Amino acid sequence: MTGVPDQRAHPPAQAPAVPPARTAAPSGVDDDLRSLFGQSMVLFASMAGPAHLLEAANPAFFTAIGGIERTRTGVPLGQLMPELVEQGFIALLDRVYRTGEAYTGRNVRVVLGEGADAREGFFDFTYEPRLDTGGNVMGVRMIGLETTQVKQAQRLTAEHRALLEQIARQAPLSEVLEGMARAIEDLTPEEVLVSVLLADTDGRHLRHGAAPSLPDFYNQAIDGIATGEGVGSCGTAAHRRRPVIVTDIATDPFWDDFRDLADKAGVAACWSTPILARDGSLLGTFAMYHRVPRIPQEADLALARVFAGTAALAIERHQAEQAYQAAEAREKTARDDLAFLLNASTLLSTDLDVAQTLNRLAEACSPRLAPLCAVDVIEGGRVRRVATAAPARWQQDLLAAHIPVYDGADDAVARVLASGVTEVARRTPTGPGPWHDLGVTGYLCIPLLDRDRAFGAVTLLSTGGYTFDGHTVALAEELTGRAALAARNARQYTHRAVLARDLQAGLLLPELPCVPGTEVATYYHPAGEGLDIGGDFYDVFPLPDGRWAFLLGDVCGRGAIAATTTALVRHTARAVAPLVPGPQEVVEAVNQALCNRPVGHGTGFVTLVYGRITPTEHGLDVELVRAGHTLPLHLDDRGTVRAVDAPGVLLGIGPQTHLTARNLRLRPNESLVLYTDGITEARRHDNELFGDQRIADALACAPARPAAQQLIDAVTHAVHAFTGGHDIDDDQAILVLTATESG
Secondary structure (H helix, E strand, C coil), rough: CCCCCCCCCCCCCCCCCCEEECCCCCCCCHHHHHHHCCCCCCCCEEECCCEEEEEEECHHHHHHHHHHHHHCCCCCCCHHHHHHHCHHHHHHHHHHHHHHCCCCEHHHHHHEEHHCCCCCEEEEEEEEEEECCCCCEEEEEEEEECCHHHHHHHHHHHHHHHHHHHHHHHCCCCHHHHHHHHHHHCCCCCCCEEEEECCCCCCEEEEEEEECCCCCHHHHHHCCCCCCCCHHHHHHHHHHHHCCCCCCCCCCHHHCHHHHHHHHHHHCEEEEEECCCCCCCCCEEEEEEEECCCCCCCCHHHHHCCCCCCCHHHHHHHHHHHHHHHHHHHHHHHHHHHHHHHHHHHHCCCCCCHHHHHHHHHHHHHHCCCCCEEEEEEEEEEEEEEEEECCHHHHHHHHHHHHCCCCCCHHHHHHHHHCCCEEEEEECCCCCCCCCHHHHEEEEEEEEEEEEEEEEEEEEEEECCCCHHHHHHHHCCCCCCCHHHHHHHHHHHHHHHHHHHHHHCCCCCCCCCCCCEEEEEEEEEECCCCCCCCCCEEEEEEEECEEEEEEEEEEECCHHHHHHHHHHHHHHHHHHHCCCCCHHHHHHHHHHHHHHHHHHHHHCCCCEEEEEEEEEEEEEEEEEEEECCCCEEECCCCCCEEEECCCCEEEEECCCCEEEEEEEEECCEEEEEEEEEEHCEEEECCCCCCHHHHHHHHHHCCCCCCHHHHHHHHHHHHHHHHHCCCCCCCCCCEEEEEEEECC
């Protein structure tokens, strides 16, 4: 059979009553069949003669072919339904009449009617010959069943399943909604234009979701319409939370404000169904527009309910995904903020130098919190700019050259210093300054507080379209508070530095002893801004049998407790060394003394290298143990530097030391170098550490046959060059023992 593509099927109308046939009475068999199928949904028709004169048919047949206008008998079928001629169905009847052989068709597409009234249908049917008593063909009988709704249901199920699969794989909401709209437009027998509007979070307005067949101007016009009584079909349905059926836009008062728009778009009816979440909240609306006024059938309403539910599932899935992404974004922001504060706090507390702390504060602020940053402090009753940060050097120079007026009422920094309250504005700061040259568009000025009194201020400056939101303000205030605390600690540290250095000097050797066959050199440099007494110490003292003991160590902590521990280690070693066999027993005794000290005398651990040297005609025999300290270095007469590894744990943390003694010989002009971690952890401006390798390199580059002091000079000069002369963060101590020529 042939068919007409792109024609839309119409659902069957109610079957009209069939008037009595005005033809000869059918045979007994036909009469029985007519009675059997009279009230059935099965299609039945009986035709006579080669012209296929329609003798009888049941109501289902007339309903399927066009209803009341075609309810006639006594005319040839080709005349009653001329569209069947072109599709080849009359030729099939001719063949069955001519050959006497039945024909069966399955799910055959048939276009019924002509012009605008044509519809597409699908049928299972059989053409079978009617025979007289002599076996001659006298006509054709048709028995069929319309499968249009079954086929539509199959298509509907397939489209619905495809939509659910899209939702399950989290396809974009716009893609799902547009696909749903097009599927409904294809599935509906009559032309329909589908629109989905999405509710704002407050449920008061509807936004465009999908409407692939409505004109763009129409979609733009209704995008953002309010929900409320009488606001078209969709606004009213959203307000009422139930379907609103407008069968004729031209006369319905709901469309008074949109009638001209609808007329321009060519729509005459609109059925809108609210899309509701599982909790009853509004998600949007699902609307079906028609070109002509139309009353919905139950099937139309059922279709709307099915796809409104599908849309609800898609929208809720989309909202859940958006909520998840928003939560992830908030969590990431919180993690980033925490990491920023932790990293900045670490930098701020790297050393106890006020200037360095405030300079690092400015560097932390720019560009993370603002493009430009300046830090001012009060010194001697005047404001001094101590730190700036900017993307370009010229910008930083401009900021550094500008000094706020301490007592100027029109100066933002002066106001913040006086009030101790943060000030923020989306304009340039009041008072003179290089604001135009820097392109400043706003500022945030935060006080640096010490016991609720401002001793300085941090000024963040925005440029271009950058603005300070609440999140940035809170983050900047938190960072500034941490910086103020770090600066306060640094200032207190500085005030006590001199006292600490004086006390430290009393814990060291007043002068170096003269050791036979050995050249001894020492170096000690306390942390430049240390508040307390350092923990580095060294000692060299004689033993009764002509040997000499040496030690170098580092006490955990600083201050009076560290001094007490240092004294305990040195005095214990001096007291025990003459009484025990070797270095291992001395260190074990020191560890026992540390473990037995009263709680008030400290509980910190100690790192230590302890050994003894025996002068011989070949140089110095050295036996040493190491308890958690940096590795001693052996510089041989060829300038090669090797680390001396002697395993051992920290002292003062438990009764077991697990020490291993190491023996080595220092030939003439060879040296043993001991040092504390203040050397290896010296930092330069970019915070890089000096490290173990640079010590070894400095020793290896010393002059040939170096004296002990030359080795110390080589190391200290290398450290000084590395740090650029900046104050060190930790105490530094070095002890060098060099074997001399036997004389």
